[in-house]
Amino acid sequence: MEIVFLGTGGGRINLIRQVRWTGGFRINSDSANIHVDPGPGALIRSNQLKQSPLKLDAVIITHAHIDHCNDANLMIEAMSGFALKKKGTLVGSKNVLQGPEKIVTDYHLKHCGNIFIPSLKNGEKKVFETRKGSFELEFIKVRHDEPSAFGFKLKIDGKIIGYTSDTEFFPELPSLFKGCDCLIINILKPKDDGIPDHLETAHGIKIIKDAKPKKAVINHMGISFLRAGPASQAKIIEEKTGINVIAAKDGMKIKL
16 A cells, blocks of 8 residues: 655645645555545646556545645546546535535536545544445544535555644644554644644644654645755654654655
8 A cells, every 4th residue: 555645735825836746645555546635736746656547446625725626626537537437436525515616516526426525523434435445434523714624534455544634733633533554644834823724843743642643744834844844844743752754745655
């Protein structure tokens, strides 16, 4: 099993300047190939890194912000065989899939074999069948300025991969991600800048220290975090927690 990072940048400045890519990440396993948060460049980076979107079994979109969903329709079109078949699983927040400002078009929705919107009740679990096996998602309600946003724990092929998505810190958050083999944390900034809705380095320390994943990966890094040095920030977190912490890089592959 591997995780392939098709974009490790976050924040509005990085989004436009593309200092770091913004295509989300992909999980390849025996049971499913899953693309998570296909932001701008997801299709281009997938092809560039030889991660064929035509071989996707599922697309997960955690919230309706453009840096997480811009290429959603493209990835769905690929997943459904150039939109010539009805297949694949789509999991998305309510604001991604419903309402007048939804992101995914009706045309693309009708080509998905299975569509699911989380209820935002912590502990909600759902098993999804694929052509090769199955996977389970445990949904985690996060606190973000997109109210239907969610994080998750993915159970697949004997491993548990956690993903915070975008969220501000709250006391219950660390315990919700216990038991992960790998925890992907979206840390936008090295310290408090007065703007809520995202995590900073100190929050990463609190989460990892309590959740105790076997491995933690920093993702979705903003300009200030990049200027502070992702590797040095990862080292600070690792020293404070005793957990192996990696600052992801564009195109990086992590084996589990």
